[in-house]
Amino acid sequence: MLKSAKDLEALRERAKKELDLRGGPKEVQITVHMGTCGIAAGARDVLSRLAEELSESKVANVTLRQSGCLGLCDQEPLVTLRDAGGTEFRYGRLDAAKAREIIREHVVAGRPVEGYLIND
Numbered sequence: 001m002l003k004s005a006k007d008l009e010a011l012r013e014r015a016k017k018e019l020d021l022r023g024g025p026k027e028v029q030i031t032v033h034m035g036t037c038g039i040a041a042g043a044r045d046v047l048s049r050l051a052e053e054l055s056e057s058k059v060a061n062v063t064l065r066q067s068g069c070l071g072l073c074d075q076e077p078l079v080t081l082r083d084a085g086g087t088e089f090r091y092g093r094l095d096a097a098k099a100r101e102i103i104r105e106h107v108v109a110g111r112p113v114e115g116y117l118i119n120d
Helices: 004-023 036-041 043-056 095-110
Strands: 028-033 061-068 078-080 088-091
Touching: 004 028, 004 088, 028 043, 043 061, 078 095, 088 095
Parallel strands: 028 061
Antiparallel strands: 028 078, 078 088
């Protein structure tokens, strides 16, 4: 609940960051596959954690997107990360903690998290 102009300004800043995170193509693109199978497996929690972690780490070169089912339902929740060089990495069977680790290790430090990668 908004109780002051300061609360409204904080809400405005959060909304601007969220729009920027989902706006236009940037160097790194992260797609969370949000078909019904993904949603049932927890993709909303993964999407939320990715957004929070990107915001907290102040990473500016990432676009976070949603898409439908990729057809690998047994691997859901599923994320595709395309790096600045165009290489795609698919991460499967994720949860919020794994999503946090992917941002910290892969996006920020540049080291793919081998244990969560899948072969499709």
